[in-house]
Amino acid sequence: AQSVAQPEDQVNVAEGNPLTVKCTYSVSGNPYLFWYVQYPNRGLQFLLKYITGDNLVKGSYGFEAEFNKSQTSFHLKKPSALVSDSALYFCAVRGSGGYNKLIFGAGTRLAVHP
């Protein structure tokens, strides 16, 4: 069965420092992986996806993610964090059976301190 793990409940970063939010996955077949961000009292915003191709995926707001098949990881990164990046981040994998069923990780709260 497909599953996603986000091992950190919270990540704390100083503004201007690089950030990494970790995600590992378990799928049968080729993984379709996604990152979403959620701000308070808001829905989820799409950041980026990996379907196939280059292992480094660039997304919105300066975020990127690195797909590593051997480690079954899809970590989210940003070279220089902003206070406004503080939010809840979700990693997701498309479920078996195709279509649009997403299986989400538990989420990681990112806190960027001035």
Added chain:
Amino acid sequence: KAGVTQTPRYLIKTRGQQVTLSCSPISGHRSVSWYQQTPGQGLQFLFEYFSETQRNKGNFPGRFSGRQFSNSRSEMNVSTLELGDSALYLCASSLELSYEQYFGPGTRLTVT
């Protein structure tokens, strides 16, 4: 283009009642999915509709149902509400054969 809209944004119901939530997808999007978000269970897939047909269903009891109309708008219904149904219900739309889903702001349902 307008985003995904959900109505109402907030709802308070009493245990045993039923509720209907509405979702209007982004113009041109024909796939609509529903998710439940709770602090304990996180984000869980409820169901997906495409061209008025349910294509996929999550592990929720039969009290949860949905439908999609010819204009792609979707509704979900929860009957015989339980306290545990209190959650943020998120709707997402996507293009056919596309991968990314675009989420609405959600409907916050509180069951008392």
